[in-house]
Amino acid sequence: MSGNEAGILEIEGNQIPVSHPDKILWPKLKISKLLYLQKLTVLAPFLLPYCKNRYLTIIRFPNGVQGKSFYQKNAPHPLPPYVKTAEKEGVEYIHLDSLSTLLWLGNLAALEFHASFEYIGGDEPAEWVFDIDPSDEEEPRLMEAVAIIGETLETMGITSIPKTSGATGVQIIIPIQTGHTFEELRKAGHFVSEYLVEKYPHLFTIERLIKNRGNKIYIDYIQHGLGKSIAAPYTPRAREDATVSTPLLWEEVKQNINPKLFNLLTIEARLADKGDLISTMEKQDLSRILKIIK
Structure with a gap:
């Protein structure tokens, strides 16, 4: 052809x-x-x-x-x-x-x-997601912020995995077992996000209006909801660098890896080396954590 x-x-x-x-x-x-x-x-x-x-x-x-x-x-x-x-x-x-x-x-x-x-056909969340969205296109603190969120979840007994959005942000994914509701996870997301904003007030915000965020990094826990969607893991993105939404190791996050490294021309080697990092994680029962938060 x-x-x-x-x-x-x-x-x-x-x-x-x-x-x-x-x-x-x-x-x-x-x-x-x-x-x-x-x-x-x-x-x-x-x-x-x-x-x-x-x-x-x-x-x-x-x-x-x-x-x-x-x-x-x-x-x-x-x-x-x-x-x-x-x-x-x-x-x-x-x-x-x-x-x-x-x-x-x-x-x-x-x-x-x-x-x-x-x-399809259900109303339970398939996973739990935090969408971490910088206010600026180039945000040197992004990976530092993502690492802090990951460590905070870990102290709560919640194992998570970060993935580049393929655009400007990072999404943190928590594979979960069935039996949880979007409303439960929204309340938990609010709890975690408010804690982070209080502890790191110069870094994080949960302000919905972009004009009111300043240069802070937005923790979006509300986007995770019934009827809403996410850039799927491994989807290409329509950015000039042909980036691909790619799961990361936490060590890579702490090393401040550049999300632009993962694009349509490089992703094949990445997948051959790392495979699908999300599929290696066990689905978690959040019942105990949700009960404590409630």
């Missing part, structure tokens, strides 16, 4: 159309649509588990990251027979459960994949 001629990929017994394979989606790194589809194939075993059985929101950039974009929740029609959907509150979401569907979306220039916090 070359030039701007349309082509067909044979994947899982399905035919995936590819239009304009040489179209450049990330100009800075010269990543074409065809190269992007190749990288999605590498990411698929890691990305799909965090999108499967979730309601999917995609962000499409038909002319690459420097062009216009739009969010899409409703599945575009007509749909290929291999693309599954899941309905919720009148929205027909795409169910991203296969490489075929992933590459089909890649051909549509879906450059970001955001997964719901709940599973």
